[in-house]
Amino acid sequence: MLGRCAARALGALRGLREGAPPARSPGPSRRLLSSEKVSDENHSLPKPCWSKDMRLLFDQFMKKCEDGSWIHLPSYEYIATQRSQDFPTFIHASELINKEKLSQGRLFTKSFEDGLGFEYVMFYNDAEKRIVCVFQGGPHLQGMPGFFHGGAIATMIDATVGMNAIVSGGIVMTANLNIDFKRPIPLCSIVLINSQLDKIEGRKLFVSCNVQSVDKKILYTEATSLFVKLDLEKKFD
Numbered sequence: 001m002l003g004r005c006a007a008r009a010l011g012a013l014r015g016l017r018e019g020a021p022p023a024r025s026p027g028p029s030r031r032l033l034s035s036e037k038v039s040d041e042n043h044s045l046p047k048p049c050w051s052k053d054m055r056l057l058f059d060q061f062m063k064k065c066e067d068g069s070w071i072h073l074p075s076y077e078y079i080a081t082q083r084s085q086d087f088p089t090f091i092h093a094s095e096l097i098n099k100e101k102l103s104q105g106r107l108f109t110k111s112f113e114d115g116l117g118f119e120y121v122m123f124y125n126d127a128e129k130r131i132v133c134v135f136q137g138g139p140h141l142q143g144m145p146g147f148f149h150g151g152a153i154a155t156m157i158d159a160t161v162g163m164n165a166i167v168s169g170g171i172v173m174t175a176n177l178n179i180d181f182k183r184p185i186p187l188c189s190i191v192l193i194n195s196q197l198d199k200i201e202g203r204k205l206f207v208s209c210n211v212q213s214v215d216k217k218i219l220y221t222e223a224t225s226l227f228v229k230l231d232l233e234k235k236f237d
């Protein structure tokens with residue numbers, strides 16, 4: 001059975017997706033218009049492009065979810081709710097945004113054809129405040145020949161530590177991300193991204209992370225990050 005904290009974390013994610021505020025306080029833009037589009041396809045479920053190893057890891061983690069200690073986090077291509085459309089106004093940047101283009105917005109990691117870019121699934125452990133992301137990068141993420149682009153690795157790290165901060169703190173933005181690239185990651189390999197919430201100080205959430213081979217014998221990357229919780233109510237008023 002889900003613990004109260006875990007249920008709250010999942011609620012926060014649903015809130016992000018459906019336009020309800022993830023934090024406790026209801027805001028002036030708490031509305032979901034009937035015309036709003038929400039992608040239905042949960043990309044965190046097995047697809048034909050997932051390798052056998054990716055599928056195996058997925059099954060292993062799903063087994064861990066059975067007692068409620070781990071939660072399988074959903075992931076969607078785009079969030080086209082009124083609240084996400086309003087997001088630039090919350091941070092006083094609406095005049096900088098092309099409104100037509102905003103409606104075409106898609107989550108960067110979900111913008112590739114199946115199997116060519118970012119294939120991943122995240123699992124959250126509420127008691128330990130950590131996320132494990134199983135990541136299968138595709139051939140269009142190449143940097144140096146035969147290896148992943150550093151920016152692609154940084155993107156997946158940001159997505160994972162970012163999700164850890166979101167489930168713990170609501171709506172946050174990355175303020176700082178430090179990455180040590182220790183070994184190049186072979187293109188199309190599967191890796192584990194292990195992220196851990198280290199501490200919360202007021203609006204600041206500190207999250208660290210490493211990227212390992214599936215057998216845990218190779219440490220590819222280490223990172224630390226700072227996320228700052230946005231005070232949407234305050235900024236909106």
Ligand SMILES: CCCCCCCC/C=C\CCCCCCCC(=O)SCCNC(=O)CCNC(=O)[C@H](O)C(C)(C)COP(=O)(O)OP(=O)(O)OC[C@H]1O[C@@H](n2cnc3c(N)ncnc32)[C@H](O)[C@@H]1OP(=O)(O)O
Pocket residue numbers: 016079083084087158159160162163171172173174175176202203204226228229230
């Ligand atoms: C309704 C919305 C719906 C949304 C739906 C979302 C769905 C999402 C779904 C799936 C997501 C998957 C996950 C993805 C994750 C990716 C996330 C990104 O890529 S974010 C893009 C890159 N980041 C930026 O562009 C930030 C740019 N920076 C800023 O906007 C500001 O600097 C911000 C918000 C980070 C902080 O600004 P301030 O005005 O709110 O706060 P101040 O007062 O400056 O700082 C607060 C505290 O933090 C420290 N701080 C700030 N920046 C720091 C830094 N770089 N280093 C150290 N400390 C820093 C300050 O010193 C201060 O600390 P003291 O409270 O005094 O102790």
